[in-house]
Structure formats: structure tokens, C-alpha cells
Amino acid sequence: MGEIAEEFPVVITDDDRCVVPEVELTVPKTDDPSLPVLTFRMWVLGIGACIVLSFINQFFWYRTMPLSITGISAQIAVVPLGHLMARVLPTRRFLEGTRFQFTLNPGAFNVKEHVLITIFANSGAGSVYATHILSAIKLYYKRSLPFLPAFLVMITTQILGFGWAGLFRKHLVEPGEMWWPSNLVQVSLFGALHEKEKKSKGHMSRTQFFLIVLVASFAYYILPGYLFTMLTSISWVCWFNPKSILVNQLGSGEHGLGVGSIGFDWVTISAYLGSPLASPLFASVNVAIGFVLVMYIVTPICYWLNIYEAKTFPIFSSQLFMANGSRYDVLSIIDSKFHLDRAVYSNTGSINMSTFFAVTYGLGFATLTATIVHVLVFNGSDLWKQTRGAFQKDKKMDIHTRIMKKNYREVPLWWFLVILLLNIALIMFISMHYNATVQLPWWGVLLACAIAISFTPLIGVIAATTNQAPGLNIITEYVIGYIYPERPVANMCFKVYGYISMTQALTFISDFKLGHYMKIPPRSMFMAQVVGTLVAVMVYTGTAWWLMEEIPHLCDTSLLPSDSQWTCPMDRVFFDASVIWGLVGPRRVFGDLGEYSSVNWFFLVGAIAPLLVWLAAKAFPSQTWISKIHIPVLVGATAMMPPATAVNFTSWLIVAFVFGHFIFKYRREWWKKYNYVLSGGLDAGSAFMTILLFLALGRKGIEVQWWGNSGDRDTCPLASCPTAKGVVVKGCPVF
Numbered sequence: 001m002g003e004i005a006e007e008f009p010v011v012i013t014d015d016d017r018c019v020v021p022e023v024e025l026t027v028p029k030t031d032d033p034s035l036p037v038l039t040f041r042m043w044v045l046g047i048g049a050c051i052v053l054s055f056i057n058q059f060f061w062y063r064t065m066p067l068s069i070t071g072i073s074a075q076i077a078v079v080p081l082g083h084l085m086a087r088v089l090p091t092r093r094f095l096e097g098t099r100f101q102f103t104l105n106p107g108a109f110n111v112k113e114h115v116l117i118t119i120f121a122n123s124g125a126g127s128v129y130a131t132h133i134l135s136a137i138k139l140y141y142k143r144s145l146p147f148l149p150a151f152l153v154m155i156t157t158q159i160l161g162f163g164w165a166g167l168f169r170k171h172l173v174e175p176g177e178m179w180w181p182s183n184l185v186q187v188s189l190f191g192a193l194h195e196k197e198k199k200s201k202g203h204m205s206r207t208q209f210f211l212i213v214l215v216a217s218f219a220y221y222i223l224p225g226y227l228f229t230m231l232t233s234i235s236w237v238c239w240f241n242p243k244s245i246l247v248n249q250l251g252s253g254e255h256g257l258g259v260g261s262i263g264f265d266w267v268t269i270s271a272y273l274g275s276p277l278a279s280p281l282f283a284s285v286n287v288a289i290g291f292v293l294v295m296y297i298v299t300p301i302c303y304w305l306n307i308y309e310a311k312t313f314p315i316f317s318s319q320l321f322m323a324n325g326s327r328y329d330v331l332s333i334i335d336s337k338f339h340l341d342r343a344v345y346s347n348t349g350s351i352n353m354s355t356f357f358a359v360t361y362g363l364g365f366a367t368l369t370a371t372i373v374h375v376l377v378f379n380g381s382d383l384w385k386q387t388r389g390a391f392q393k394d395k396k397m398d399i400h401t402r403i404m405k406k407n408y409r410e411v412p413l414w415w416f417l418v419i420l421l422l423n424i425a426l427i428m429f430i431s432m433h434y435n436a437t438v439q440l441p442w443w444g445v446l447l448a449c450a451i452a453i454s455f456t457p458l459i460g461v462i463a464a465t466t467n468q469a470p471g472l473n474i475i476t477e478y479v480i481g482y483i484y485p486e487r488p489v490a491n492m493c494f495k496v497y498g499y500i501s502m503t504q505a506l507t508f509i510s511d512f513k514l515g516h517y518m519k520i521p522p523r524s525m526f527m528a529q530v531v532g533t534l535v536a537v538m539v540y541t542g543t544a545w546w547l548m549e550e551i552p553h554l555c556d557t558s559l560l561p562s563d564s565q566w567t568c569p570m571d572r573v574f575f576d577a578s579v580i581w582g583l584v585g586p587r588r589v590f591g592d593l594g595e596y597s598s599v600n601w602f603f604l605v606g607a608i609a610p611l612l613v614w615l616a617a618k619a620f621p622s623q624t625w626i627s628k629i630h631i632p633v634l635v636g637a638t639a640m641m642p643p644a645t646a647v648n649f650t651s652w653l654i655v656a657f658v659f660g661h662f663i664f665k666y667r668r669e670w671w672k673k674y675n676y677v678l679s680g681g682l683d684a685g686s687a688f689m690t691i692l693l694f695l696a697l698g699r700k701g702i703e704v705q706w707w708g709n710s711g712d713r714d715t716c717p718l719a720s721c722p723t724a725k726g727v728v729v730k731g732c733p734v735f
Helices: 021-026 040-061 071-088 111-125 131-140 147-172 183-194 206-220 222-227 236-240 245-251 266-270 281-304 307-312 342-348 355-391 399-407 413-433 442-466 473-483 488-517 522-550 569-584 597-619 631-638 646-666 668-696
Strands: none
Touching (some): 040 071, 040 111, 040 522, 147 442, 147 488, 183 488, 222 668, 266 668, 307 355, 399 488, 442 473, 488 569
16 A cells, blocks of 8 residues: 555546547546555466566567567456456465565455556567577677677666656656557456456357467467468469469569468468457558558569569568679678678678568668658647647646546656666676677767667657657668668667667556556556566576577578478568678668669658648548558558568458458457457467477477478479579579
């Protein structure tokens, strides 16, 4: 009860309407400060969820089809466990009569415990981006990396965001104008999970449905996960003419355009785009349009017009190539100090990308400017009103803020400042003491922090009001790439400290707002976030280190078996980015010395496109569909390609339209009750079976050999072959 400042309710009047209608309709204006929060159940289930999700997400990180389990899955899964513990745990009070008295079972499982458990789960659900640095150094650059500096980099990148979150939480959490739209889904789900379901004949509860889906998904995944891996990607178009490069390029779901390809595997469906069951229909439509434009119009045109010598390279690849079409030996251009060897690079020649890979970088440029312009033209006036209202000194206090201030003590600012200063001091120590490993100079640390602290409030306001958060990865890579080129690890570290710390800050602030809506004591929320983050970092680091030692040739596709799942597509793209932006530098790639300087025009294209949509919407106000064209989503639809492949998109879109349109429209009540539960059950069942298969069979090399488990899962062996004259690649015909 130490969290509670006063135990009487706030008087609510008719004037206490929330400034945002969606919040008014969704978030309850009630609170019960007497509900226990920091319970034994919360600690067990919260830390347990954090550990399980951290382990599973890192375990899948290196796989060809990575499965990312979100906090929503744990949010649903812990409900029956919480109620079970409330039934079976003893109610006896320990140390009764003292200030330390406690009980393992303070009563019914309540929503506030559930919220904190979900906060723990969110810590494990969000990946530790710095793991990419470990993989790049150890697995791709083949350099030694001591565990201590690796762990310190991992933990400082996650904790740094606490500082920025603490500095700006009053402006981004307390004002009603800062409403963080994505949290309303969570609030609605909490309400649905804790309302007493009316028992009706012939209808099962959410818990029963979740358990059935969990068991069914667990049992089914033995097929695509072990016995019949071809279900992962069925590229039936290639069956018509498997010896034709054109047919292979068109039909391959993993190495080509993926025309007609489909995967009967939940991991394939949700690997890169998340659960299609949680995607709003308008977003799915924009993703579909963006995918079709990029994959079926822009890519074929660029390839068959031979832009950037496209025919010399595969039509779809994230690899780096030499001018003759062979793989670029990146390790050969690195000197003993882990810098670019300019003489060797000059003799070897410039790095080349598949045209698709170059286009995706251009789309990344366009997405950044498109997001900013879209928010300004479509949400600018509302954004200005909300920001002005939030920062006014004499503004009316939001009802939810009044309730929180009345009932609970705040988290002191100095708590955040101590964490921030200690963390920056530790990063400075890493940069100086382990400079040979991280390469980042002390001034680079300060510059990264300056970028993060400058952009956090700006991006925070946009995210809090529009649900859009432009990424800073391109800006950070560009800045350090020009200022401090030819040092790949410095580039990676700068990007992580400058970009990921801001992303982490927004995640923490968003969670604080969720706690604000659900009336969680701020100090309890702070404790859960800190402990959850520390636990998640330890599990992520330990799991990554274990897999690097456990799996021979992890990530090395040249040495792995052709049917191996441990191909690390996400780490491969990160490694290639470190070569492009860090080792070689943006000037030699996208600048005046580079092959791809024209790609910079995408910045301008991204800025103009939302303006055209806005003008069209103003010119034809009766055509309401025009305003639903969301350029940032449309242009950024294929941002995950590569490492995502065509089959991930085609399969995802089918499921998204079935559930987002048909089920939602014609079976609305079923959708409301079971849709998110179905998603959580599919995630959990697939994940548990995959881990079981690896531990029981994969580690021992036990395999089932037959045509359904062939190395080339999508039966398109020539999809990656070049079509330029005279280019020789093993296994491909020469033209």
C-alpha cells in the first residue's frame, strides 16, 4: 500500500471528457487503489513470461523464417495461469503483524497484476537490436569478441532509453492529447479478458479456445517444421518448367517474385510482418498495394531494363557482389586494424547490390521523408493543437492524470537521471577501454546521445498522436558514415546508441501511458520495466551466445547444409548494411564516388507523394478512398524485404484479407471474441514445437530424407541465376 497516496476516489463530472474521442470511448475513468499489484503471482508470471519470450524470440532470430512472439500472446496466455494460481495458492499470511507481512494469494487474479505481467512480457517481446552487432562481428567478420564488452553493449543500448523516457514522460504521458493510439488495443483486450464471460450453450470460452488452438498448432507444426518442410514455401509455378530461369524467377517464393507462392506454415505467414490477424484492413490494403508495386512492377522493370547491371546479379538477393556477378569477399578488404584496406578495395572494385536491394534502400529513404510529410499535411493541424494543448502551462488536467496524481506517488525525475548518467558514463568507458572492439570514439557517444535526445520528443509527439514513428537508422548511418568512415563496428554502435535508444524510449513511454490508462502505480510500473529489461538482456545475450557455440557454421550459408534453417537472414542484411555504411562508407556507395548516387532521389519522391495524395483528397472530397492511401505504409510495405521474401507477403496477405475483411464483416461477434486469441495460440503452439524439435532431434542431426524435405524447399533451383551474357555462376547456365 506504500504506492497509494490517497485512497478516496476522484469526483468525475460531465466536463471530464477526454480530448480524444477514441480514449473517451475506450478507457474507463475508474480506479480501485486497493487492488494488489506487486503480488507473488505477478512476479512469477511476469518474469516467467519475460524469460520465455526472450528465449523464443532470440532462438528464432537466426532462423530462415524468424517467429516473433509479441506481448499480446503472453497477455492472453497468462490469464488461465493467473486464475489457476488464485485457486491453488495458499492464502496464509506470512510475517503477520509486521510491516513486511505478505501472502502468496491476496485474492482473485486482477487486471492490474495482468498489466504488469504484460509489461514484463513486452520487455521480452521486443528484440535486443544490439544482438546484430554480436552476430556481425563473430559470425560474419570472423573476429573475436569477448563476452564482457558484448554484454555491456547489449545492456547499455537497452537502458539508455530509460533516460530519454524519464526526461520527456511528463510531456508525452500526462497530457490527454498524447494518447498513444496503439495502447487502446491493449486496453480493450484487458477489458475483454477480465469481464466475466456469460456461459452460453454451444459456445466455448476464450480460455478453452486458446488451449484448443495451442494444442492444434503445436501438433500441426511437426509437418512444416520437420516432416514436410516444403509446406513452408510452395512455389507451384516453377513446376511447369523447372529448367527455365524466367519461370524460376517468377515463381520462386524465396528467391524470386513469388507469383502464386504460398506457405501453409504459421511461422512463414507471421515471420516478418507480425500476425496478419492483428492488422487493420486499411493497413493490409496499403501493404498489398505497396508489395504489388515494388515486387511486380518496379522490380521487373528495373531488372529487364538492366538498371545498375541488374541481370548480372540475382533478381532478389541481399548479398553483395563483384562487378562480374560473383560474391564479394568482404573479409579480403579489411586490414589488421579492422578498417577498410583502401588499396585492396581499389584493386577488387566497388561493391554491387542486386537492383532489388538498391531499390529497398531507396524505399527506406522515401519512407522517412514520406512519414514526416504525411504527418504534417494530414495530421498537422491536429498535431499542432494537441502539442500546444499538451505544453500549455494553464492547461486543464486530463481526468486520467488527475486520478493518477490523486491516488499514487510519481516516479522522481532523479531516478531516471541517475540511470541516464551512469549509463552514459558506462558507454564512455566502453568506448575508451574497449575501443579496439567497438571502434566508437568518446565524441561519437556524445553525438549519438545528442541525436537521440533531440529527436525523442519530436518523434514521440508524432508517435503519440498518429501511431507513426519515423526511424532514425538511415540518419545515424549516414551521419557517422560520412564523419567516421571505414570502421564498421563504430557505424553499428553509433546506429544502435543513436537510433535504438530513441526507439526504446518511445517503447518505455508507451508502456507508461498504458499503465496510466490502466491506473497502475507509477513506481510499480518503473520497477517492472527496469527488472524486465535487465532480465530480457541477460536471456537474449545468453541465448545468442549459446546458439553461436551450439550450431556449427551458424549464419554461414556457404558451409551450412542446403536445407538448414539457421541462415540468419536478418543478421545478413544488418551485416551488409555495416559494410555499405560503415566499412566502405556512404560516399563510396550513395555519394559522389558511388555507383548508386541516383538512389538519393527517393528522398524527394517520398516527400512529394503524400502531397499529391493530399491535393487529390482536397480536389475530390467525395472520393473518401483517396484519403485512405497511406504513403508511408504503402512505400514502406516492403521495408522488411530482404530478409523477408515474397512467400512471406503472399501468405500474410491472404490470411490478413480473410480475417480482416470476410471474418470481420460476416462473423463480427466471432472475430471480436476469438481473433486475437487465435493469433496467440498459433504463435505459442508453433514456437513450442519448434524448440522441442530442435532440442530432441535437431541437435542430434536426426533428419527425415524424402522429396518433401529437399534442400530447395520451393523447388526453384535457378531463381538466383543471373541472365547477363558471359556471367559464370556455379549451377547456372551461361548465356
